Amino acid sequence: MLIIGRFIIGMDSGVSLSVLPMYLGEISPRQVRGSIGQFHSIFICLGVFIGQVLGLPEIFGQESRWNFLFAFLAFPALLQLCVLPFLPESPRFLLMERRDEVGAEKAFQAFLGRTDVSRELAEVHAESRAQNTQRTASVLELVQKRSLRWQIITVGVVMSCYQLCGLNAGLVIEKTGRRPLLIFGFSAMAVFFSLLTVFLHYQDRFSWMPYLSFISILLLIASFCSGPGGVPFVLTGELFEQSYRPAAFMIAGSxxxxxxxxxxxxxxxxxxxxxxxxxxxFVVVCATGAVYLLVVLPETKNKTFVEISQSFAKINGVQDEDEEREMQDVLDTNHTNNTSGLKGGADVERESTF
Structure with a gap:
């Protein structure tokens, strides 16, 4: 029974790790996409912390009470079952894969809390026009796609480095950007891992050396929290267009x-x-990850999915003329919409003056 239960929970954890950050990225405006995506990692760490607290011997960590600790898992599961039916489907999924523009409009209105969502719909239409394929791609198709080669490598590097340590919190991702946070976080971790090694090596010679080791551990956790703790999940959803996103999250989760x-x-x-x-x-892994991100990763803050894809086009070296023309059409459309908005504002101001 324990083995079956752990297997079911493990399957659910694997699906949630991929589906939830993808859903959050698709329903969020690009201005706050990073901040909202951070909540996924924050609540993972919160769940781990709660589990550790409940597992203390003073609570459920005893032979006579360990079964209550397993039963506690039923509460968040029941909460999800009660809440999830009321959440709208992803508007990007509805519009790009289901071709349900009415449903996508209603979903955007529900998430954004306003009736005018024409700008968001236009952005999704632009992404759809620039997309190479209209159906969901498989993992094999994603791996074989030459134009997504460095996106896959980047996700692999970031996710591999992600599991080296601890906890995550902080919502400075929209102010600072994904790239600086990741580079700084992994670089700082490399430095503090090096200091921790020195302090541990000499801790028997000096009575005050263990205190420095403890401070290094705290700084390690802070470095992890500064970016590597939550950015990888946000970044995975930003580096791939709609049709490749599910396969990308499957690879990232694995x-x-x-x-x-x-x-x-x-x-x-x-x-x-x-x-x-x-x-x-770990010093070697963190330093290697920081150097890789410094060389390869472009900034994705406040960019549309089309613009992010265009940022990788040069390094992948496979952007064809059709795709470049489609992306240019998208940019021209956005420029035209902005110009029209300014002109409309001027007309309104002129009419009010008269």
């Missing part, structure tokens, strides 16, 4: 869980072999 499993399985052996130098392995 890499994430595989990296989690690998670190948890191998670190005790690494620690036994390297002793106080065990964290140097």
């Amino acid at each position: 890499i994430n869980w595989l990296a989690n499993f690998t670190v948890g399985l191998l670190f005790p052996f690494i620690q036994a072999a390297l002793q106080t130098f065990a964290f140097l392995l």
Whole structure:
């Protein structure tokens, strides 16, 4: 029974890890897409923290009460079952895959709280026109797509580095941007892992050295929180167009869980072999990730999915003339809409003057 229960919970966790950040990215305006996407990671960490607290010996962490800890999982599951039926479907999914413009309009109105959603609908139509295919692609098709090569590599690097440590919080992603937060976070983690190695190596020689080790751990967690803790999930949804997004999240989720499993399985052996130098392995991984992101990753803050795809076109080296023309049409359309809006505002002001 325990094995079956853990299997079902594991399947649900795997699906949720992919579907939820994708859903949040699709329903959010690009101006707040990063901030809303952060809540996914924040509540994962909150759930882990609550589970650890409930697992203390003073609460449910005893032989006579451990079954109550498993039963506690029923409460968030029941809450989801009560709430989810009232949530609208993703407007991008409705418009781009179901061709249901009325449903997409109603969904946008429900999420944004206003009746005029023409701008959001126009943005999705522009993304649809620039999209190479209108059907959902498989994982194999995504991997074989040359124009998405570096997006896949980027997601793989970020998700692999993501599982090296701890907790996540913070909503500065929209002010600072994805790229600086990731680069700074992984660079700072490399520095503090190096300092932690030094402090652990000399902790038996100086009585005050363990305090520095504790401070390094806190700074490590803060570095992780500054970007690597939540940005990867937001970034995965931003780097791929609608038809490739489900397959991309499947790959990202698989890499994430595989990296989690690998670190948890191998670190005790690494620690036994390297002793106080065990964290140097993480220094190499974090530094490599920071250098890679500095060289490859463009900024995605406040950009549409079409503009993000265009940012990777040069590095992938496969943008054809048709796709470039479609993207230029999108940009021209946005420019025309903005110009019309300014002209309309001027007309209104002139009429009010008369």
